[in-house]
Amino acid sequence: MAPEPGQLSSLSNPLATVDQLSTSSSQLDGVPADLESSLRFAGAQLTQAAGILLRLPQEIIAQAIVIFQRFYIGSEGGSFRINALKDVSAASLYMTAKISFLPQSTRSILNVYAYLLSPTSPLRQSPEGSTGKERPDAESYYLSEGSYHSARATLLQTESILLRSISFITQVILPHHIALTYLQTLGVLPPSPTAESSALATRTLAHLNTALFSPQLLYLTHQPPALAVSAIYLAAREIGVKLPSTEWWEVFDVDRETLGFLVVGLGSCGGWIQSERENWSATTCPLTLDELEREIKRRVVENG
Amino acid sequence: MASQGKSRWADDEEDAALEAQRKREKELKKKAKAEKQQRKLEEEGNLRRQKAGNANEDAAHDHDAINGDSERPSKRRKLSIDRDTYSKELPPAKLLRFPAPEWGPCRHVDNFEKLNHIEEGSYGWVSRAKETATGEIVALKKLKMDNANDGFPVTGLREIQTLMTSRHTNIVALREVVMGDKLDDVFLVMDFLEHDLKTLQEDMLDFFSPSEIKTLLLQISSAVDYLHSNWILHRDLKTSNLLMNNRGQIKVADFGMARYYGDPPPKLTQLVVTLWYRAPELLLGAEKYGAEIDLWSVGCIFGELLTKSPLLQGKNEVDQLSKIFELCGIPTEATWPGFKRLPNARSLRLPNTSQTTGNVLRAKFPLLTTAGTALLTSLLNLNPAQRPTASEVLTHPYFREDPRPKSTEMFPTFPSKAGQEKRRRLASPSAPKRGDAPRIAGEAADFSGIFANRDAEEIGGGFALKLI
Numbered sequence: 001m002a003p004e005p006g007q008l009s010s011l012s013n014p015l016a017t018v019d020q021l022s023t024s025s026s027q028l029d030g031v032p033a034d035l036e037s038s039l040r041f042a043g044a045q046l047t048q049a050a051g052i053l054l055r056l057p058q059e060i061i062a063q064a065i066v067i068f069q070r071f072y073i074g075s076e077g078g079s080f081r082i083n084a085l086k087d088v089s090a091a092s093l094y095m096t097a098k099i100s101f102l103p104q105s106t107r108s109i110l111n112v113y114a115y116l117l118s119p120t121s122p123l124r125q126s127p128e129g130s131t132g133k134e135r136p137d138a139e140s141y142y143l144s145e146g147s148y149h150s151a152r153a154t155l156l157q158t159e160s161i162l163l164r165s166i167s168f169i170t171q172v173i174l175p176h177h178i179a180l181t182y183l184q185t186l187g188v189l190p191p192s193p194t195a196e197s198s199a200l201a202t203r204t205l206a207h208l209n210t211a212l213f214s215p216q217l218l219y220l221t222h223q224p225p226a227l228a229v230s231a232i233y234l235a236a237r238e239i240g241v242k243l244p245s246t247e248w249w250e251v252f253d254v255d256r257e258t259l260g261f262l263v264v265g266l267g268s269c270g271g272w273i274q275s276e277r278e279n280w281s282a283t284t285c286p287l288t289l290d291e292l293e294r295e296i297k298r299r300v301v302e303n304g
Numbered sequence: 305m306a307s308q309g310k311s312r313w314a315d316d317e318e319d320a321a322l323e324a325q326r327k328r329e330k331e332l333k334k335k336a337k338a339e340k341q342q343r344k345l346e347e348e349g350n351l352r353r354q355k356a357g358n359a360n361e362d363a364a365h366d367h368d369a370i371n372g373d374s375e376r377p378s379k380r381r382k383l384s385i386d387r388d389t390y391s392k393e394l395p396p397a398k399l400l401r402f403p404a405p406e407w408g409p410c411r412h413v414d415n416f417e418k419l420n421h422i423e424e425g426s427y428g429w430v431s432r433a434k435e436t437a438t439g440e441i442v443a444l445k446k447l448k449m450d451n452a453n454d455g456f457p458v459t460g461l462r463e464i465q466t467l468m469t470s471r472h473t474n475i476v477a478l479r480e481v482v483m484g485d486k487l488d489d490v491f492l493v494m495d496f497l498e499h500d501l502k503t504l505q506e507d508m509l510d511f512f513s514p515s516e517i518k519t520l521l522l523q524i525s526s527a528v529d530y531l532h533s534n535w536i537l538h539r540d541l542k543t544s545n546l547l548m549n550n551r552g553q554i555k556v557a558d559f560g561m562a563r564y565y566g567d568p569p570p571k572l573t574q575l576v577v578t579l580w581y582r583a584p585e586l587l588l589g590a591e592k593y594g595a596e597i598d599l600w601s602v603g604c605i606f607g608e609l610l611t612k613s614p615l616l617q618g619k620n621e622v623d624q625l626s627k628i629f630e631l632c633g634i635p636t637e638a639t640w641p642g643f644k645r646l647p648n649a650r651s652l653r654l655p656n657t658s659q660t661t662g663n664v665l666r667a668k669f670p671l672l673t674t675a676g677t678a679l680l681t682s683l684l685n686l687n688p689a690q691r692p693t694a695s696e697v698l699t700h701p702y703f704r705e706d707p708r709p710k711s712t713e714m715f716p717t718f719p720s721k722a723g724q725e726k727r728r729r730l731a732s733p734s735a736p737k738r739g740d741a742p743r744i745a746g747e748a749a750d751f752s753g754i755f756a757n758r759d760a761e762e763i764g765g766g767f768a769l770k771l772i
Binding site for chain 2: 015247
């Protein structure tokens, strides 16, 4: 009895095609591939930071990050040189919150983004710099009434553009709850958690959240069950929890090859994020259109 | 996933039995054939174990599964034989492949040619259209963009989100979303169906037969059951949102009010569902409600199918509530515990005499069977907790008693109003208009043609198809 495709919609997401992964409209617009990866990472980081400041649950933040990634993909998708990363990040968070149980007003969204984009923002300062020492300069992130109205117009317009490029597919199924169910199925998450089992669950969820920042866009290339299984596999190895010695991942419809790929992908995230931090320690990653243009110009000059 | 039946984990007992048998056979073979060899291997293993030391052995044991334990041949040999025979007998696992739709920019509405306007709903304008490339007839719904303050209307987003994930034979399929020239021109492309139940019933001369009503109700309930099992509330079930094609198939449409919900139910707005189909707990201002409100609407639709006119036609919220109490009786603390604590119930003045608290559904539908009345009464139960779930409706005895549900292929067809088909009506002439009466005797009337060409007419066989 093959299940109807519609019945699996609670376990599966739309995935990026090969064409969408091989070209992007940012690259066609002259953004180097490595800078594009950095921009995607910066966008995910910005969305995550804004979500935390808005006290949104991780579910909504993760969905917003996936929507953000869906936008900047493929030759027909959005381009970093046309739609600013900060606007798309704000629009995806606003839109995702709107259809959730915790809608956010345009004002709170824009206030948070104004702060995060200001020079006092923790995102703007290098990790080694004197963060938190100086008093934050409140004037630098004050949103005047005039700039609020123009920012809101941009936000709403970007929302429409965003929705059109992702053909209104706003549904994002996350692997987090699937992973918890799988942990229970594997018998390593008893109803009354032990120190080991809760460490395993925490580690699994941590891997899934880290995967949102992956340059390989794991959430756009793999189905949630596969992500869940590989996060469990990796977390169990790290913590030393014994899982069945047989090929248990096949029970969850993940083959060995996918599992191997994803485990490597998840494992490499940490190193990649570290190298991103180091690369952008002197300057900050360009978040606005102007900053991006300056960065591209600088690279052209440097490379002769 | 384990319940899919494909997985080899599904039947543990059988597996265990098989494995036990395999072990027994293997042991017999070993005894007969390779006693010496085994002894040798064991000796070797013992030696190695002594060398490695006890501490190492424990560690190696733990890592067996992962490292493939190359240092310990004796143990490994046993394990690998076990595994080899095991995997040889198993076909490669059949893994479930998930559907992965793609996304890309929306197409333009110019790919469709508008044919005619169908109706205007609260959340959009619907028209019939033809896809130019394929010639397929579709329904195009243009979303209304009223609240420009919050950007893209949340109702539209929810409608698209819930419709897109709902794939069911009795739910209208959203094919794609297309856009117009302006940023806020958004159209939903959906299946075109000839009728909606409301217009159809208004134009129908006869009632639906009991067997037809059962088929309709089963289809509606199966759609509602699907939605609820996917945690979607429709929140606007009514006959005008139930589309029907000429093959007797019902499809639930208009998800403008639909949304995802959870358990425990989150705080939701009470301003949902068209008044005549609105459940009493909504009218009483309950902040938390669930799937039961859709079942109340199904009950109202059931009653409407029986009588061809909406069951509870209140003029406003208060009137609606009094009509409900008139029909279903007045709630008491026993029949609906806690209803007095609902926000709007405080202002309620209820008579306490037992004569007025009765349920008159039985009297209102005298032609309905006992099982049918029981179903209707349970759907229209004032207490939401007592209403059946959609899946319970599907298994109700009412559908198993005669007359059985009619198969959809056997449904009669009707002229489609949305498709601009007209019933050929044997219209009686209307009363003469005021003004000068036409003078029959004069030049105005020419009766010479009345009996002309009578001979040339064909003489029929004496029967004619009756137009319904």
